[in-house]
Amino acid sequence: MRVIATAGHVDHGKSTLLRALTGMEPDRWEEERRRGLTIDLGYVWTDGLAFVDVPGHERFVGNMLAGVGPVTAVLFVVAADAGWSVQSREHLEILHALGVGRGVLAVTRSDLADPGPVLAACRDRLRGSTLADVPAVAVSAVTGEGLPGLRALLAAIPPDDPAPEADVRLWIDRVFTVEGRGTVVTGTLGAGVIRAGDVLRLGGDDVRIRGLHSLNEAKTEVAAPARVAVNLRGGARPRRGHTLLTPGRWLDVEVLDVRVSGEGRPPEQVTWHLGTAAEPARLRALGEDTVRVTLPRPLPVRVGDRALLRDPGSRRVWGAVVLDVRPPELRRRGAARARAADLAGMSGVPDGVAELRRRGLARRDDLAAMGTPVDADPVAGDWLADPDHWAGLRHRLAEVVAGRPGLAAETARQLLGLPDRALVDALAEGAAVRTVRGRLFRPARTPGVDELRRGWAADPFAAPDAARLAELGLDRRALAAAEAAGELVQLAPGVVLPPGAAEEAAEVLARLPRPFTVAQARTALNTTRRVVVPLLEHLDRLGLTRRQDTAGSRTFL
Template identity: 60%
Template sequence: MRVLATAGHVDHGKSALVRALTGMEPDRLEEERRRGLTLDLGFVWTRLGPDEEHIAFVDVPGHEKFVATMLAGVGPVPAVLFVVAADQGWQPQSQEHLAILDALGVRHAVLAVTRSDLADPEPVRADAVERIAETSLGKVPSVAVSAVTGAGLDELRTELDRLARSLPEPPADADVRLWLDRAFTVRGHGTVVTGTLGAGTLRVGDRLVTGDGSAVLRVRGLQCLHEERADVRAVARVAVKLHGSVDGAVRRGQVLLTPDRWLVTEVIDVRIAVEPARELPRTVVLHIGTCAVVAAVRPLGEDTARLTLRQALPLRVGDRAVLREPGGRRMPCGVTVLDVQPPRLTRRGAGRARAAELADMTGRPDGAGELRRRRLVRSSELSAMGVPVPAMPVAGDWLADEVHWAELRERLGAEVERYAEQHPLEPGLPAEAARRLLGLPDRSLVDALAGLPGASELVRKQGRLYGPGSLRPTLPPPLAAAVEAVRRDLAQAPFRAPEADRLNELGLNRKALAAAVSAGALLTVTDGIVLLPEAGDQAAAVLRRLPQPFTLSEARRALDTTRRVAVPLLEFLDARGYTERVDDQRRRCRSDAGSGGGRESNPFINPIVTCEDSENQDK
């Protein structure tokens, strides 16, 4: 199917022409037929030949009071049938409708000069063709017709068929954005909405979300040209039966969307056609699709501005829309959406900087340019903006500009090094702190940066980042001296752990001891019991010389230590697989200890040899 809208001045015969072409009545309201004046949108269709596809017409009102309704009809439609009457010629609403089409960037049209039976159509045709050629429509084919006599209708059908064949095919897999032009209730069927499906495919069973996100609705039925359909592909006039709570959620101007695929925004940056941005009124009405929303204007550059919408809309980069002054005292103005998620302008001079940035933006979706400007962005967010994804994600669905990503990697290395210098006892930079320092939105980005190859590799361990050589703390001189004092004490009696008073005397609190252990200078057997890192090896060698099995008392005497130390030391050796309990009173060295069964690795202490290893060394 191809869908065209009519356009032209009031009472120039738009409805009469589509009635003659289709044999259907576009004026559905009794008042319209009584007054002979189109007041609302009408929808009719026909086949131009037995083997041709359908062409549907959205018939719009031409009166100046109904320009908003005209915009609702023509907004979602890719082509127009422009009508000028031979007996009246070019009129004010002809010019306004043409300005609207130009603002929307419509490029496909046929000109019909109606009432050619009442006046010579040639002067009017020549004038209209010349005016239209100066707009986005360019040079259009034209036909002089009479809906009364039928003259020129066959030629018009030929031109319409040629136009239909030239229209581009929209992508069938595109995200659905259905602007609604009617909504009503049918007994036995519930809520029904109609609109022009401009891209994508609708299927029975699909779920759609309202533009404000207030309702998720299911498609329970589809009609196209009064025929029940299982699916409808764009471009098409479609009636959708909806299932779900629709309290006030569906009416003309509302929109139904593919869920989770659209970015709904209240602030957009736009390029303005024809009129300088500074000459726009401070308040305008933005027309897009069938929707009309009041917007505040902030001029930025010569032809760029920021619009703050009173109602959030699902917009994408490259969308075309129309601005009208409330009251319609000036010609409408076209805008192209440049950015649907623009940065806040809070600093002095931010507006000028933003204007310079917008000057280089074309309104054509540019994935590489968008990534360069945003530096970090989710691929799903970029797609929701209508921008193609230009690269592979660096983490999850996060995309990163290559230059910015390299700068972040350098900054992360510098921050890790700085943190190690400032915190020698605990040199690992917490990953969450790194995220905040770099201003990153997600922890996964820190992990991805840390995993990049580079001259200085970073090590990730237990939620912290370490630089090369900084896995172990660097003990400051006072702490190093205190640790050395403990090591001298233990060198004389390796299993007589210093008492708490001795540790306090040396200034070795819990944090200092943890740093010494991390540095590989001491070994913590349990809380408050500190020995040399090689104490496990030495204890294993001593216990191996005892008759097997042995008791706690025998072990304590052999190790020349107190029960305070012997109990946790034996449990330490049990946990690491060097000894095992025989019963409640006795232990023995494990016969399979050489295989390392049950042993836990510790990167901050030397490997502990087994009892059996010690015996072999003695031999």
């Protein structure tokens, strides 16, 4: 199915032409038929062509934008007896800003005036726009002249890519109630497939698809591109500008960075048009052609989306291509200038590899929801990493651990600014760093220390006895060298524990009643008196505990 919107000045015969093409009445309201003036969107169809009829009057340009927003082809209408007019220009500016480049130019009322001069004038007006190369035809809805040729040109418009596996985003353009069936919404399905029984997301609610119609026929599923009516079951209250979405596949976007096109700079306050949504938006200029957009409510937006910025006062419009839907905050002086430099290198064409390179780390599903999926193996869980960034993190982790043996993995996560502890473990695997009970160590340079670590992994407070140290070749000189290298801590002659043992002991002892005794500490740490006494004295020296006079008990400072 090809879904085509009309465009053109008021009273140039858009609705009359659709009646002649389809035999259907596009004006749904009695007031529209009585006044001969399209006010809201109309919907008619014939032979695989579905039309969204838009109003041409300047007072209803918001409705016009809701009609053309989700549609990628246009039937541009200019009357032979009136010629190019004010709304012809404004509608062309809107279509150009939205990047609509497929369609047909129809010069109507060829029975009332010679269409030749108007066809030539329109060609001149379209030059330089996205519609510069569309085919043109002169027609008369009264005599039928040119209608067969128009039908053939409309049928020849290249259809949208159906993308059956794409995530659903149906912009709602009409809402009504059917007695006995409940709420029905309509819209233009641009990608994906909707099936009866599906659960979709509407705002903050899940809704179930109770039934489907397309071109007034009941369907069990509807594939894009298509006009579709969806009967909903659920408590949500939809309205024009809302969306039906594949759950879990779209981001709620309130702040985004875009590249604008058009004459001059847009003002700080504009109306943001995307799909059928029209929201007041606040702009912050970044670079010569880039701005930050802040919306009053979240919308499902992806990189590469084309939107329109409109100044309601002057009726000027600017095109907007979405560059980033998860931009960084601008807090420091000069941040906006630096951000503009970053955006200068972005094209707005979705590129998952480039997006991952900019971010360094990102979850696979988040990248897909941004509209920039990446086909790569995760480094940990569902985390993806840019290879160069990952190599740099691995080098930094090795440096940090070399300077602070026994560093807690959580502390390393914070020092490296990582969003997930699992990333530390994954980095350690490739950085010649070992994780022992949540603490990080470089491979021991002193022979025998790695054997000690294997024992400490199960019991960090079990200091090997003199026989075991001798067996491993760890004499007094070797132990001193290992301690100097940060590979272990020697609490007393021949009493050695892993780096970080003091901090781990403090965490365990902090859970004891205060004050606690040596015996209570020995039990809590599952060790011997030979170890616990020098360990407690070590904690005293670190200022973590304080010995009291009563029976050698201790408390925490």
